Amino acid sequence: MSQKQLDQEANSENNKIIQVNQLVKQYEGGVTAVDNISFQVDEGEIFAFLGPNGAGKSTAIKILTTVSRPTSGEILVNGYNTAKEEHRVRDAMGVVFQDHTLDKELTAYENLYYHTVLYGVPKNERKDRIQTMLDNVGLWERRNSLVKTFSGGMKRRVEIVRALLHYPKILILDEPTSGLDAQTRFFLWNHIDEINRDYNITVFLTTHNLEEAEKVAENIAIIDQGQILAMGSSKEIKAQTETESLERAFLEITGYDLRY
Numbered sequence: 001m002s003q004k005q006l007d008q009e010a011n012s013e014n015n016k017i018i019q020v021n022q023l024v025k026q027y028e029g030g031v032t033a034v035d036n037i038s039f040q041v042d043e044g045e046i047f048a049f050l051g052p053n054g055a056g057k058s059t060a061i062k063i064l065t066t067v068s069r070p071t072s073g074e075i076l077v078n079g080y081n082t083a084k085e086e087h088r089v090r091d092a093m094g095v096v097f098q099d100h101t102l103d104k105e106l107t108a109y110e111n112l113y114y115h116t117v118l119y120g121v122p123k124n125e126r127k128d129r130i131q132t133m134l135d136n137v138g139l140w141e142r143r144n145s146l147v148k149t150f151s152g153g154m155k156r157r158v159e160i161v162r163a164l165l166h167y168p169k170i171l172i173l174d175e176p177t178s179g180l181d182a183q184t185r186f187f188l189w190n191h192i193d194e195i196n197r198d199y200n201i202t203v204f205l206t207t208h209n210l211e212e213a214e215k216v217a218e219n220i221a222i223i224d225q226g227q228i229l230a231m232g233s234s235k236e237i238k239a240q241t242e243t244e245s246l247e248r249a250f251l252e253i254t255g256y257d258l259r260y
């Protein structure tokens, strides 16, 4: 048995679908955006990665999603190294980035179809998957509209569909609800919760909305200045800080000073 197979067997045994080991990222000019962090995410859990502006969340997500490489340390996704086995890692995950990334000049259907081609979804399954998933977010009727005519909430719903079309094991959401109205936020969190429960998809998310994180996440890591300052369930973090809400616990842990 190869080392890779042994590693993967070990991972599946203890169910750690994301393993972050002593991760460091230094940018040119000397900023240490991620400063030796380690944590693990169990398969099937909803994990929230929280921190103030500039804490290092996006930097860590870029490494996790193979967009950037670590200075040292590593991230293993489903047993594969994000810096060395990019394709395997990308196949295992669906990503919704903070900024909208759909092609505005194409229709919703065209955007999604393009993704199924790119990710090798079998040809005879493409239309059905798109129809079922667009239906689930209430947008099948709008499939032939150009994305540039969509509201922010509609775009986000299409982006979540796109992230799921190739049946990933992990869904990565970087501030999925920022700038969206209460109705869309309510809908999206319920949808994410449902996907997680029905298909055992692991969800790794960042958000500045701590109330929403508290409702949806089973485990939370709080990062600031590149370092993890607290980790556990919302209940555990509140108990550690003797606070009543995650928002207050977060402020106690990361401090009350404004960030630049």
Ligand SMILES: Nc1ncnc2c1ncn2[C@@H]1O[C@H](COP(=O)(O)OP(=O)(O)OP(=O)(O)O)[C@@H](O)[C@H]1O
Residues within 6 Å of the ligand: 027, 028, 029, 031, 032, 033, 051, 052, 053, 054, 055, 056, 057, 058, 059, 060
């Ligand atoms: N390309 C870059 N070059 C140099 N420094 C960078 C670069 N990208 C980010 N940084 C710095 O690294 C640190 C972490 O930034 P990062 O964007 O990862 O934080 P964040 O937690 O995602 O913040 P936000 O909540 O505002 O999105 C900050 O000090 C930031 O200024």
